[in-house]
Amino acid sequence: MMPDPEGKQQKQVVVHGGICALGPQARVQASIQITDGYITGILSEPPLSPNDRSSCTAIDLSGFLIMPGLINAHDHLEFALFPRLADPPYRNYIEWGTDIHNKFPDIIAKHRAVPKDLRVWWGGIRNLLCGVTTVSHHNPLRAEMQREDFPVRVIQEYGWGHSLALGGDLIAARSATPEGRAFLVHACEGVDEVARVELLGFDRLGLLDDHTVLVHGLAIDHDGVALMRERNASLIVCPSSNNFLFEKLPDMSVLGAIDNVALGNDSPLTAEGDLLDEIRFAIRLCGISSLDAYRMVTENPALILRLENGEGAIRVSGIADLIAFRDTGCDAAHRLQALSMVDVEFVMLGGRVQLASEAVLERLPLSEKHGLEPVWIDGTIRWLRTPVKELLQKTEEALGKGELRLSGKQIRIPA
Template sequence: MTESIQQYSFTLYGARYVKGPWESIAATIQIRAGSIADISQTLCHGPISRNDIDLDGFLLMPGLINAHDHLAFALFPKLGNPPYRNYIEWGEDIHRQFSECIAKHKSIPKDVRVLWGGIRNLLCGVTTVSHHDAFSPVMLTKGFPVKVVQTNGWAHSPALGGNLHAARKATRPGGTFVLHACEGIDDLAYEELWKLDRVGLLDAETVLVHGLAIDAIGVELMRQRATSLIVCPSSNNFLFERLPDISLLAKIEKIALGSDSPLTAEGDLLDELHFIMRYCGVAPHAAYRMVTETSSEILRLESGTGRIKIDGPGDLVAIRDTGQDIAARLPQLSHRDIELVIINGSVQLASEALIDRLPHSLKQCMEPLWVDGSTRWLRAPVGMLLEQAEKVLGIGQVKLGGKSIHIPV
């Protein structure tokens, strides 16, 4: 169903690149065998080989890391009649009130839904995503639109996760154990942190998702246990009409950001970044690190992931260069600004402005998709995937993370 990623050697010239939230410099970047082989401030002003890409007028940033998503729900609408007290109440309600909608969307083949989940992330500049659910084989293929973290173990939550010790034991060496916890505003949500600690599952190997009910004493406990946290504030706001207190939670040593699924979230990861900056008071430079370096550290990703560095992975995103640094751009950045995405040295997305700058060898087998007002060329079988989804939902009725999509004529 998906094509294997082909890795080429090529040079990106003419662009500035992001060294940090407030630092960007002009450089020539060489990609070899899927990694960044060299970064040179000795600029070249033309192609050295036939595969090189002219990025004059663009800013290169590291691929974003989505620390929490449910890839199989990318085509679902937002569901619920909030406010709720906890995640169990929400789950029971939507299966009672929206059972027909859920069954209809689930009748789309799961591989198709999961691939749309990958595309939803790719469109907003995500190159690595942490999927919270059982793996589908298609996620492990080299042609999947983005990289999916494979080393981490998971359980749904303390209440719905089954045998948590068995799930923790199944976590691969070097990985982390990820689970929803404290997702709500009642005593059940509050007590989950302390229950996890009592059974020995709160430590440096554990990563909690949401943490809405964690108070100051809970934050201190997490600091003592060196436990990390991933927040998804727009989901919390929708379900519980409550925002996480980021000024409190930021005292935890490591805190990252996830988009969660369209069932509850505002939109994609860039939308979530806007939300946390606007409504939770997170500064742009801190928000940037939550989707790059800090996410990489929490998820224990390959060295260099979340940064642009020699020997790091060739995961890069190009946006128009306005002369500003990325921290200044972040509050306005949307999927419409993502003009080029390279993952492991393969061009996975290109805008109409950049598709013509790509050498033929780097843009073979890419297909166009219209998304909410803009067209992007993707290394994915979007025609077939849309056809499969429309067989169930109807022609013109498919939305990807709430955004309208179609194949341009």
């Protein structure tokens, strides 16, 4: 620890030994110096001297590739424990919402019996496990999401409406958006005329501008893309949700012409899995290159969502949000093609270790191990800086013993 000019102790951390992804294709062996949660240096990799070791917290990630934490541009955190619910195909999101309440009321009631504050925590854990460090939550901000010990960083300043059909007074919602922040709204989610004409509806209301972020956009055609570009609006696509509900994939040969496009995971109600599952799905089925996929979960959402602390990159003065997985010699973009939750062995949020595999746990200094709790997820054990034992006990009181699933994966406390 070193004192700052006001005499306060600053936490010094050095992450060393690993290969740093300074971009989708840039690899360099370097030490990352961190002071009070921000990166203060990216240095060529010299061995740490005894003096260095004694003056800071040293974390050895030799053999690992270190990436910036991922940004999930669209999620509904309170639905993290729900299973996929639908009897597809549908023509639009209105049909889907009506249908699941008619056909699956018992399942919905069972999961709503879990208090929302618990469900929100599991939403944070679901993102943490797959290397997400920043989440855009599409619903009102809750007190849990503002806590310093929440598993991931939830964007705090934004505006939102549900949709043109179900969003109430969208003009008032847009007016309530903090100055200079993104306004998020579901749009064109479907395959019929109802979905297609929504874009013009937003434009007629004066809601399509450079702060507008439309989510899904499945029915946007060439004319819609031209309008989006003219208004400088942004788009977040959620391919696996669209495919599940409407049996149609976003046409990225059309939508890719929009200047700013990011990838969102959506909730387990409709998504295939977590954000890494979504990335693999998008690369495999939507013709999205690994290079574009990398940017759609790092620099693009950072720009679209007006993030200001260097999220989505490893750079000096940026927030120290880092993830790591075994180095195979490939660049970060190429590695995304096959990554899944089991590959994520280290997550750091603002300079603090939030997740560690058992192998990484053995490397951590005692100060970084303190507060980590083990959780078993479909045969994989991870140590998380969350009260997983308490959360599981309270959740099972409502759902039943052994009934908790996170993106379809069984969760329990290891023996």
